[in-house]
Amino acid sequence: MTSPNDDRKYWDENLETQSRADWADLKLRLLQQHLRHAYANSPYYRQSFDAAGVHPDQIKSLDDIRRFPFIDKKILRDRQIAVPPFGDLVAVPERDIVYISASSGSTGVPTASPFTAQDFDAWMDYEARQFWSSGLRPTDRYCHSLNFSLFIGGPCVIGAQKLGALCIHAGTVPSERLLAIVRQFQATAIWTTPSYAWYLGETAIKEGIDPKRDLAIQRIFVAGEPGGSIPETRQRIEALWGASVYDYYGLSDIFGSCGGMCEEKHGLHWAEDHILVEVLDPESGLPVPEGERGELVLTTLRKRARPLVRFRTGDIVSFTNAPCACGRTSQRMLGTHGRLDDMLIIKGVNLFPSDVEAVARRDHDFTGEYRLVVERGDDHLDHLTIEVERAADTGPARDAELAHRFAGHLKSVTGITAQVVILPPGALPRATHKAKRIEDRRQGIWS
Numbered sequence: 001m002t003s004p005n006d007d008r009k010y011w012d013e014n015l016e017t018q019s020r021a022d023w024a025d026l027k028l029r030l031l032q033q034h035l036r037h038a039y040a041n042s043p044y045y046r047q048s049f050d051a052a053g054v055h056p057d058q059i060k061s062l063d064d065i066r067r068f069p070f071i072d073k074k075i076l077r078d079r080q081i082a083v084p085p086f087g088d089l090v091a092v093p094e095r096d097i098v099y100i101s102a103s104s105g106s107t108g109v110p111t112a113s114p115f116t117a118q119d120f121d122a123w124m125d126y127e128a129r130q131f132w133s134s135g136l137r138p139t140d141r142y143c144h145s146l147n148f149s150l151f152i153g154g155p156c157v158i159g160a161q162k163l164g165a166l167c168i169h170a171g172t173v174p175s176e177r178l179l180a181i182v183r184q185f186q187a188t189a190i191w192t193t194p195s196y197a198w199y200l201g202e203t204a205i206k207e208g209i210d211p212k213r214d215l216a217i218q219r220i221f222v223a224g225e226p227g228g229s230i231p232e233t234r235q236r237i238e239a240l241w242g243a244s245v246y247d248y249y250g251l252s253d254i255f256g257s258c259g260g261m262c263e264e265k266h267g268l269h270w271a272e273d274h275i276l277v278e279v280l281d282p283e284s285g286l287p288v289p290e291g292e293r294g295e296l297v298l299t300t301l302r303k304r305a306r307p308l309v310r311f312r313t314g315d316i317v318s319f320t321n322a323p324c325a326c327g328r329t330s331q332r333m334l335g336t337h338g339r340l341d342d343m344l345i346i347k348g349v350n351l352f353p354s355d356v357e358a359v360a361r362r363d364h365d366f367t368g369e370y371r372l373v374v375e376r377g378d379d380h381l382d383h384l385t386i387e388v389e390r391a392a393d394t395g396p397a398r399d400a401e402l403a404h405r406f407a408g409h410l411k412s413v414t415g416i417t418a419q420v421v422i423l424p425p426g427a428l429p430r431a432t433h434k435a436k437r438i439e440d441r442r443q444g445i446w447s
């Protein structure tokens with residue numbers, strides 16, 4: 001399908017540039033088939049649909065999905081414990097399963113996500129298409145530095161190989177070793193988390209390596225944290241590396257990438273022929289208007305091994321159906337604003353750490369590192385303190401002015417009043433994987 005130096009714009013032009021009406025027709029057909037498969041072959045879905053009084057034959061339009069019951073992570077975990085090892089949402093015989101990924105299990109028993117050979121190949125076709133939209137080409141040397149141990153991000157490298165890139169399976173190795181690999185093979189692209197991309201760039205500089213001069217990285221794919229969808233964060237990583245940063249979004253229970261940025265970098269093109277999206281008000285369960293924030297609820301459209309029907313992700317996102325300047329017509333995720341669990345309510349106003357991040361990273365008098373501390377005062381009201389670091393070339397004499405300015409920007413963006421504490425550069429802990437940004441002292445725990 002590809003040849004070296006192939007410079008065509010799309011991986012699959014007919015699919016990627018089809019009209020919105022054609023997308024809707026395709027999704028409806030896939031949804032009808034997929035729900036019939038789930039109902040016929042998964043004991044869980046048969047029981048659950050029967051109990052709710054719904055049947056796949058009732059799907060006459062995409063909106064009809066709203067009649068069907070939700071599932072969530074707890075159901076996946078409970079059913080896996082009740083019917084080991086993979087649970088009764090599985091809709092194929094075990095002999096057809098060729099691969100499983102599993103979540104980290106940091107909040108309980110890890111849930112396993114099984115794939116048939118056909119599911120796995122379809123996933124890799126999508127990864128190749130998505131990498132292509134972000135400018136990866138067969139001439140690239142792609143360094144895959146994600147964990148391979150059961151992690152859904154691990155196999156994504158096969159998609160890059162399918163595209164024709166030279167793939168370096170680095171995995172998770174110490175930063176010094178990773179930098180040596182990137183330098184030795186002159187890798188042109190790499191995938192990591194946004195906070196690690198920053199950490200790796202800073203580590204390089206400390207070791208006397210200038211990422212812009214001594215390394216060949218042109219593209220950095222990031223996923224796993226909301227930071228990648230914040231332009232200020234991407235721009236800072238881009239300035240550090242002299243490379244272009246593309247945000248990706250994946251879910252351990254579906255695909256390593258469910259969406260990713262094209263060269264326009266205005267939202268993440270979604271795997272619309274694989275995953276049906278609903279964006280819902282978390283309280284009422286009703287759809288929010290296009291472009292507004294709500295909880296991401298997903299239904300797989302092709303994954304036969306374990307269909308997911310109306311899976312509540314707990315991620316707060318926004319989407320648009322508007323056409324993209326790149327010519328692709330798939331819907332785009334405009335932002336991942338954080339986890340529902342990370343949302344702070346300060347005196348009745350919703351606040352995500354990503355809102356604070358956008359303020360911290362646009363002003364070069366700060367390093368961009370930040371932490372939120374929430375406490376309940378003697379007045380029984382919640383008080384937010386934001387700790388930020390002044391940049392290395394900004395002296396402590398300006399702390400009062402910086403705090404005032406930061407508080408003003410935050411107020412104008414979020415409507416929230418916070419006390420701002422300026423710390424010296426390097427005072428806050430650096431993340432090597434996912435950053436912990438909130439200390440919620442109201443419950444006496446880290447969240």
Ligand SMILES: [Zn+2]
Nearest residue numbers: 262264324326
């Ligand atoms: Zn685009």
